[in-house]
Each structure stands twice: as structure tokens, then as C-alpha cells.
Amino acid sequence: MKNVYYEHGCRVTEMAETRRNYLSSTNFILDVFSIIPTDLFLFVQYDASLLRLNRLFKCYRLFENFDLAQGRLKQVFISLMKIIVSCTLIFHWNACAFYIISSFSDTTSWDEVNATFDDDDGWPWPYMPDKITDVHFADCSHFEQTCDYQQVYFDEEREAHLVDLWHYWENRTIKVGFSTFTKAYVLSMYWSAMTMTTLGEQPSPNETMQSVFEILDTVLGMVLFAGIMGSVGDLVAKANKVKADWQQRMDGLKQFMTYRNLHAEFQRRVLKYCEYEMAKQEKMTEEEMRDTLPPKLYTQVNKYVQWSILKSSPLFDSCEVPFLKDLAIYLEPRDYGPGDVVCARGELNKEMLIVSSGYLRVVDPNDLPLRTFREGDVVEDRSLVWFPNNRYRNRRKYDVISVGYSQVYILFRDDLLHVLRDYPLCRETIRVKAEYMQSAAGDLVEENCSMDCEMYEGSTLEERxxxxxxxxxxxxxxxxxxxxxxxxxxxxxxxxxxxxxxxxxxxxxx
The missing domain is CATH 1.20.5 (Single alpha-helices involved in coiled-coils or other helix-helix interfaces)
Structure with missing residues (x-):
């Protein structure tokens, strides 16, 4: 009665509400039937164990566990576990039914002489302990030539020499015995699995009850086998869904590029990008996540993720958390291919970059590499603040290019100034830090900046x-x-x- 449930998306934990919900549910009725003490009837008739079948009403808990695991495990793993557990449980129940029918079957007419290892016609349909033997391991040494026996020449005539083989190996093996219960369960489980998967190769029934059970088992087995094949097919299709989608897109792009007579170099770059995205196996993009989640929830998730990214910037590491969370909304993801120019020399410093994945390289006018930015590095954060005494007139000194396929988060200067209007203390802190960082890098002509350098653009309307x-x-x-x-x-x-x-x-x- 303490089962927590969700009502209109809200988690209900109050004892009175959970009790009311449980007592009015179908699970309560199933639980009541499952705990009826039918075991007491065994004192009257000890072999009436079928009365305990009411315990099976609790099997719905298995599917509840799968539902609870939906948000914690991958869907592929959950689907695979559903198939394995469901098949094992059905095989187990069917094996129990086979053993019960076998216990009521007559095996006195079985002719043991006609039974061979390769011929199932001589064996009876019901379970018998003689159907499964104990395991024997050889207890002799090939080096001492105590295991040599010319049995390799028997081939198809091996069954005619079974008695000779038995006498030869009787004192040269170690017997590993199993209990009667183990033999009965293993053989019943084997029969159940072989029958329900429609593989057959079992002795034919010789009684009406056995025939009816075999027919029902075969029909149910066909349905089960079809369900298993369908589930496995869906599992494989879901596992390769991203690859199949990109294959379809590539086919469409190939037709489009051929129709438009695109240059071979452009076609190569387009196909290379498709192969890169297909290899990433990214199931959901930033845009799809934004369209899937409610706007408020997406904003909160985005704030939490991007806040940690902004915290890595030396320009913002001492700013207050609310400011960083408000600023995180304006981070925009951009993808670049090999050789793409992310920032060109001579452009105004209008944005800062945070490398999410891949590599960015800074090159001089002679295309010589100066520095490489890796995942988590911040590029040109100090240049977001403009000073009139900047040596380069607040423009880029070098080109920044993408080495391979890179994803970069971009923060524009206008967005920074817009957010800073509500945080005057952060505005002054950022201005002082940017002045210090640019002075240390040699970007400013003078060490001290005049009062005209103050970030007037980031001030509020009242301050203006x-x-x-x-x-x-x-x-x-x-x-x-x-x-x-x-x-x-x-x-x-x-x-x-x-x-x-x-x-x-x-x-x-x-």
C-alpha cells in the first residue's frame, strides 16, 4: 500500500492516497488471489500441488519491473531482457506441464532394447530417468597409451559395438552424478524449448492427452517463435535506425548532387560528412531535443549543461551562478568540417568559441600552426570586451580553422552585453578581467584604460x-x-x- 504512483505527472507519496490508489487497482485483486493459503490443502491431499497455481497471479510484477527500468536502461537492453526472461518463463511453465503429464503417463510398455542414441522412435514420449545419463569423464592418459581403442573405425557401426565400448570405458571414466530433480528439470526444459521453437526431433506421443498437449504446444510455439523473430527484428532495426536513416539521406543527396552536376570535390565533402554523422550514431540532435521537451524544461536542462561549459572560461570563472545560467541560454552549437574557417583574420571580435568536440587550430598569415584548441578549450573570450586602445582595433589577429569535424558553442558579444545589463557587478568584474587578460597578451597599447573604456553597451536603461x-x-x-x-x-x-x-x-x- 506504499506503492508510489504518478498523477498528472506529479509523484504521489502520501500514505492515504497510495492506499486508496492501490485498493482500487487490479493489482490489489491479483495480489489477494496470489496470497490465498492454498498450501493448507496439501495437509488433506499431499499430491495436490497444482492448487498452488494461484501464485502465478504475481507474474505481472515482472512487467512492472520492465516498465520501471525504461528510464534507467537503454531500450535495446530492455527489449533483449524482455525476450530472454519471457522465453525462459514460458519454457519453464511448459516444462512443468510436460512433467505433470509425464507423471500420469504409462511407460511400462517401453521396449528398452529398441532405444538407441540416434533413434528417438524407441523412446517413450513422457519423461523417464533413463533418457538422460550421468556425465562421464575419461580417467586415463593418452601418453601412457591407456586410452587407445580402435573406435575410430566403427563409423556407422558404432551402435553395434555399444556393449564393447561400455565394458572398455567402464573402469576408465569418472562418473559425475546428478540428482533426479536436476535430470527431470533439464530434460523437461530441453523438451519444452525444442517443441515451442518448432524444432521437433522428439518422440511421438502415444496417448490422446499427449497428442492434444503436443498440438497445443506446437501452435503456441509457432506464435511464440513468430513473436520472438518479430521482436528480434525490431531490436535489430532499432539498433541500426540511425545508420538506416543516414543511408536513406545519402541516397537522396547522391541523386540531388548528380542532378545538379555538383563538382566531385563538393560531392566528396558531402558524403564524408554523412559518413561522419553515421559513425557518431547520434540518436537526437540539439534541435530535436528542443522540439521534444517542453520549453521550460528544455531551458532548465540547457542552462544546467551550458553553465558548466561557461564556467571553464577564465573570463567568467568568478561570476555569480545566476548570471552564468542566464548567459548559457545564448550559447549556440555550430558544426564545422575539415578545413572550414571558424574565424577569419581581420574580422571584428564579435563572438567567443568553446570547443565541444574536435580540434581547432590557430594559423598565422603564412598558414603556420600556432596553437591547437581541444575539447573544453575556450577561444577568444577576452576579446568580447572592446577597448579603444586595442592594438588591433578589436579585430582578429589570426585565422582559426577546424582540423577535422568539430562542434563549437558560440557566444555572441551582443548577447553578452544584453545579459550584463542586469548584472552591474559582473559587468565591472568582466571589464577588469578582460583588460588584464588583453594587457597580459600585449593587445593593449597602454596598461591602464581610461574611463571611456567602460562597457557602456552593457548598461541598463536606468544607468543610461x-x-x-x-x-x-x-x-x-x-x-x-x-x-x-x-x-x-x-x-x-x-x-x-x-x-x-x-x-x-x-x-x-x-
Missing amino acids: LIAMRGVINVLENNVNENYEKFKKNSSSFKSRLAALERFCRDMLIQ
Whole structure:
């Protein structure tokens, strides 16, 4: 009654709810029938063991275990285990039925003389202990020539010399005996497997009950065998699903390239890429995962995965976790083939790269390799912050090319500035770190950057308004100061002009 269940996707663990759900389910009825103490009837009649068949009502638990393992194991492994366990269980039940029918069959008319190792007609249909012998191992040495017997010349006449062979090997072997139960179970299981897989090669039944059971077994065996073959076929098809899909795509691409008369070099590159993807056996791409999961869940999963990637960057290793999780949404995966230029020399530093798989190589203008970036390395993270005193005017110094097939996560500078508007402390930390990293790399002309280098693009609207208000206040103060100076100068000019007019008038009067 403590079985946890899911209701509308929510895990229910309350005792009252789990008890109510269990008591109203079919499993409760099956469990009640399975625990009925039918064993007590054995005190009345000791050979009525079939009354214990009610225990089989618990077999539904087997399929529940498979359902619980769906999210923990691979589907191929679960399907394989379903086939093996189901076949073994059915073979076991059928072997038990065969042994029960054998126990009620008459074997007194069996002619032991007519039974041979290669002829099943002389053996009776039911189980008999004489059908399976104990194991004998040779207890003699070939070096001492105590095991030499010219039995190789018997060929098809070996059965005529069985008595001679028995007397010869009787004192030269070690007998490994098995219990009666082991012999009965092994032989019954062998008969069940051979019959239900429609292989046959068993003695013919000689009673009506045996014939009916053989017919039912054969029919059920054909159905079971068809089910097994279908399950195995589905298993193989699922295992090769990715390869088959890419084979179909390659066929379509070949027809398209032939129709368009593409150059042989382009065709080779396209087919090489298809072979690479087929070898990866990638069952789900980033886009398919985004389309499969709900948007909120995909965002959370993407944040968790990409956050650890961003944490490896020296530029962001000291930033707060919420900032990294918000920034992780903007990481975009890109695939590049052999020789593709990821970043070209002279381009503006608009993005940083994180190598997810493959190799990236930095080459100089003479195509000489300078450095190789491997999985987990960060490329040009310090260049996301622009400074006016940058020696290269915030442009790429070298080309970055893909050595083989590489997957790269790209973070654009505009996205970084957009997120930084909500994290002013991180903005200042990143600016200081980027300045230090670029100075250490020799990218800055001066060691200290002026206040104009501050990342104004990453500021919030409020901060921009405050900055504009400060600029306006400065302009107003300058205007007021100039106006006061203008008034003062105007007054002085008027006084001087008035004095000049009086002087000129006095001169004219004289």
C-alpha cells in the first residue's frame, strides 16, 4: 500500500492516497488471489500441488519491473531482457506441464532394447530417468597409451559395438552424478524449448492427452517463435535506425548532387560528412531535443549543461551562478568540417568559441600552426570586451580553422552585453578581467584604460538615463556659466560703448 504512483505527472507519496490508489487497482485483486493459503490443502491431499497455481497471479510484477527500468536502461537492453526472461518463463511453465503429464503417463510398455542414441522412435514420449545419463569423464592418459581403442573405425557401426565400448570405458571414466530433480528439470526444459521453437526431433506421443498437449504446444510455439523473430527484428532495426536513416539521406543527396552536376570535390565533402554523422550514431540532435521537451524544461536542462561549459572560461570563472545560467541560454552549437574557417583574420571580435568536440587550430598569415584548441578549450573570450586602445582595433589577429569535424558553442558579444545589463557587478568584474587578460597578451597599447573604456553597451536603461542626466547637467552648467559670462561681458561692453559715445559727442561739441 506504499506503492508510489504518478498523477498528472506529479509523484504521489502520501500514505492515504497510495492506499486508496492501490485498493482500487487490479493489482490489489491479483495480489489477494496470489496470497490465498492454498498450501493448507496439501495437509488433506499431499499430491495436490497444482492448487498452488494461484501464485502465478504475481507474474505481472515482472512487467512492472520492465516498465520501471525504461528510464534507467537503454531500450535495446530492455527489449533483449524482455525476450530472454519471457522465453525462459514460458519454457519453464511448459516444462512443468510436460512433467505433470509425464507423471500420469504409462511407460511400462517401453521396449528398452529398441532405444538407441540416434533413434528417438524407441523412446517413450513422457519423461523417464533413463533418457538422460550421468556425465562421464575419461580417467586415463593418452601418453601412457591407456586410452587407445580402435573406435575410430566403427563409423556407422558404432551402435553395434555399444556393449564393447561400455565394458572398455567402464573402469576408465569418472562418473559425475546428478540428482533426479536436476535430470527431470533439464530434460523437461530441453523438451519444452525444442517443441515451442518448432524444432521437433522428439518422440511421438502415444496417448490422446499427449497428442492434444503436443498440438497445443506446437501452435503456441509457432506464435511464440513468430513473436520472438518479430521482436528480434525490431531490436535489430532499432539498433541500426540511425545508420538506416543516414543511408536513406545519402541516397537522396547522391541523386540531388548528380542532378545538379555538383563538382566531385563538393560531392566528396558531402558524403564524408554523412559518413561522419553515421559513425557518431547520434540518436537526437540539439534541435530535436528542443522540439521534444517542453520549453521550460528544455531551458532548465540547457542552462544546467551550458553553465558548466561557461564556467571553464577564465573570463567568467568568478561570476555569480545566476548570471552564468542566464548567459548559457545564448550559447549556440555550430558544426564545422575539415578545413572550414571558424574565424577569419581581420574580422571584428564579435563572438567567443568553446570547443565541444574536435580540434581547432590557430594559423598565422603564412598558414603556420600556432596553437591547437581541444575539447573544453575556450577561444577568444577576452576579446568580447572592446577597448579603444586595442592594438588591433578589436579585430582578429589570426585565422582559426577546424582540423577535422568539430562542434563549437558560440557566444555572441551582443548577447553578452544584453545579459550584463542586469548584472552591474559582473559587468565591472568582466571589464577588469578582460583588460588584464588583453594587457597580459600585449593587445593593449597602454596598461591602464581610461574611463571611456567602460562597457557602456552593457548598461541598463536606468544607468543610461542617469548617465544622460549627468551629461545634461554638465551642459546646463556650461550654458549657465557661459550665459553669466555673456551677461557680464555685455554689461561691460555697454558701459564702454556708452563712455565712447559720450566722448565722441563731447569732441563734436568742441
